[in-house]
Amino acid sequence: MSSDLPPPYTALERHPMMPVTSHDEAARFNFLTHMNRYISGTLGKGNKLAYEGRVLPAFKAVHGRDPEHREEVRVAMNEDPFHRMWSALKRNTMEMRQQNGRQCVLRQLDELDAMARQFNEHSGLLQLDASVEQPIYNTCVDIHCQPGGYHGGEREGDVTVGANYDVGLFATTGGALGRLNDGGGQAVVAHIKQVMPDFAPKRILDIGSTVGHNAVPIAQGFPEAEVTAIDTAAASLRYGAARAAGLGVKNIRFVQCSGEDLSRYPDNHFDWVQTTMFLHELSSDSMPRILAEAHRVLRPGGLILHVEQPQYGPDMPLLEQMLRDWDAYNNNEPFWSAMHGLDLKGEMEAAGFARKDQFVVGVRAVADPEIFPPSPDGGQEDYGRAAIWNAYGAIKAPVEETVA
Amino acid sequence: MTEGIDWVTRSGARAKGGRPLFFEDPAVDRLTSLAMALAAELSATRERLDTVERLLEAGGTLSREAIEVYAPDRQAGEERGLSTRAYISRVMRGFQQEVEAMEYPDPPVTDWVDRLSRR
Numbered sequence: 001m002s003s004d005l006p007p008p009y010t011a012l013e014r015h016p017m018m019p020v021t022s023h024d025e026a027a028r029f030n031f032l033t034h035m036n037r038y039i040s041g042t043l044g045k046g047n048k049l050a051y052e053g054r055v056l057p058a059f060k061a062v063h064g065r066d067p068e069h070r071e072e073v074r075v076a077m078n079e080d081p082f083h084r085m086w087s088a089l090k091r092n093t094m095e096m097r098q099q100n101g102r103q104c105v106l107r108q109l110d111e112l113d114a115m116a117r118q119f120n121e122h123s124g125l126l127q128l129d130a131s132v133e134q135p136i137y138n139t140c141v142d143i144h145c146q147p148g149g150y151h152g153g154e155r156e157g158d159v160t161v162g163a164n165y166d167v168g169l170f171a172t173t174g175g176a177l178g179r180l181n182d183g184g185g186q187a188v189v190a191h192i193k194q195v196m197p198d199f200a201p202k203r204i205l206d207i208g209s210t211v212g213h214n215a216v217p218i219a220q221g222f223p224e225a226e227v228t229a230i231d232t233a234a235a236s237l238r239y240g241a242a243r244a245a246g247l248g249v250k251n252i253r254f255v256q257c258s259g260e261d262l263s264r265y266p267d268n269h270f271d272w273v274q275t276t277m278f279l280h281e282l283s284s285d286s287m288p289r290i291l292a293e294a295h296r297v298l299r300p301g302g303l304i305l306h307v308e309q310p311q312y313g314p315d316m317p318l319l320e321q322m323l324r325d326w327d328a329y330n331n332n333e334p335f336w337s338a339m340h341g342l343d344l345k346g347e348m349e350a351a352g353f354a355r356k357d358q359f360v361v362g363v364r365a366v367a368d369p370e371i372f373p374p375s376p377d378g379g380q381e382d383y384g385r386a387a388i389w390n391a392y393g394a395i396k397a398p399v400e401e402t403v404a
Numbered sequence: 405m406t407e408g409i410d411w412v413t414r415s416g417a418r419a420k421g422g423r424p425l426f427f428e429d430p431a432v433d434r435l436t437s438l439a440m441a442l443a444a445e446l447s448a449t450r451e452r453l454d455t456v457e458r459l460l461e462a463g464g465t466l467s468r469e470a471i472e473v474y475a476p477d478r479q480a481g482e483e484r485g486l487s488t489r490a491y492i493s494r495v496m497r498g499f500q501q502e503v504e505a506m507e508y509p510d511p512p513v514t515d516w517v518d519r520l521s522r523r
Binding site: 022034096100 | 423440444448496
């Protein structure tokens with residue numbers, strides 16, 4: 001019975017930059033963790049029952065056909081009383097997670113800002129560039145309903161958004177990302193070491209790193225490499241660099257830079273270019289530019305890997321597509337739907353990676369399963385949040401093949 | 405405490421981006437938020453009471469600092485997790501039963517009243 005219980009919040013490792021939660025702040029995260037599991041698990045199947053039992057029959061009665069696109073399913077489901085209530089509950093858990101995280105962070109912001117400044121002044125891990133503009137896809141809405149998104153803050157130079165992201169991720173993912181919320185990056189490291197045992201990268205670029213949850217474990221897993229973790233959002237980088245320094249990681253640099261313009265790096269510079277849960281935060285205009293820049297800076301024979309939630313594809317039922325799209329419309333993820341509907345192999349091909357050089361593998365979070373049970377799957381999966389991903393990768397062809 | 409920021413009010417700041425309306429009457433959206441927040445607060449209070457009980461049982465005395473830094477061991481964590489799961493199940497009973505009713509629909513009970521009353 002207890003084996004699938006999420007761990008208590010206090011199982012998280014309190015690295016030096018981690019905001020200190022009071023007893024009740026941790027308890028509120030525990031409530032939200034359980035409530036999220038309840039909403040996706042016990043109540044989640046209600047969406048399918050409502051769809052099959054009344055939404056779909058009503059749609060057919062009106063239109064004389066089945067829905068042809070997830071958008072039609074979404075519009076129809078948004079009329080259903082059960083789905084509306086379910087969505088309202090889920091939206092509230094996200095908002096409550098933000099408020100609880102912010103209350104924890106903001107009451108101790110003076111200490112957190114001071115500590116981050118200390119770490120960042122002495123570690124040399126942080127390189128900010130005030131000339132980097134915040135792209136519209138970062139600023140149009142506050143992503144994840146986090147006030148300030150990844151880039152804002154409560155005052156100049158603060159770490160509010162990075163700290164809040166770190167302190168509450170546990171509740172959103174039900175603890176499935178492990179004690180440092182880094183199960184995604186650890187999964188990538190474990191997979192690459194398994195399938196490419198001789199791969200010894202010297203220079204690794206992680207694009208869209210935010211606070212470095214997924215870049216730091218790569219640096220730890222490849223201590224001979226130098227990891228460059230870039231993001232446009234200084235507010236996240238400030239926290240991420242301080243967090244990494246607090247963890248004692250030295251072979252990583254947090255650099256303010258846009259993936260759309262990697263001109264500071266020469267062609268063929270990196271052995272490995274990585275993104276983790278990043279592509280869905282972009283836009284139709286910017287994603288091809290970033291993919292092309294990633295191709296340019298990757299050396300021939302080098303590895304590119306994009307970790308994402310699964311793409312939809314024609315074989316995925318429309319209701320599942322629509323449920324996976326929930327965050328796009330209800331949790332401020334405006335590119336999520338379009339991105340997951342793309343033929344990612346085609347996008348990567350357009351960026352220069354031949355289809356024969358591409359691969360797709362399933363990846364699950366690596367965490368201590370004794371303490372952090374894996375994400376529920378099957379009918380219990382929390383679509384869009386589960387620590388179950390696909391990695392869309394490629395090996396850049398050697399030069400002679402590219403020319404041929 | 406942080407200087408120069410009204411951290412209590414700023415904690416509840418809204419996120420940029422229009423909020424979806426889930427119900428016809430916005431009051432229902434507000435009441436849902438209210439009910440969820442109260443459910444969370446009672447859950448946190450129950451967890452705090454459990455902490456107090458465990459500290460008293462173990463040591464016969466307690467300090468507020470000991471409550472704030474308490475971290476359950478493996479077994480206590482599971483017991484508290486199960487307790488929270490059961491608490492949520494009680495609070496959410498109506499929703500569970502709504503799902504069950506969709507899975508195994510029943511005719512209105514008035515149908516049975518009519519049928520059993522008929523001579």
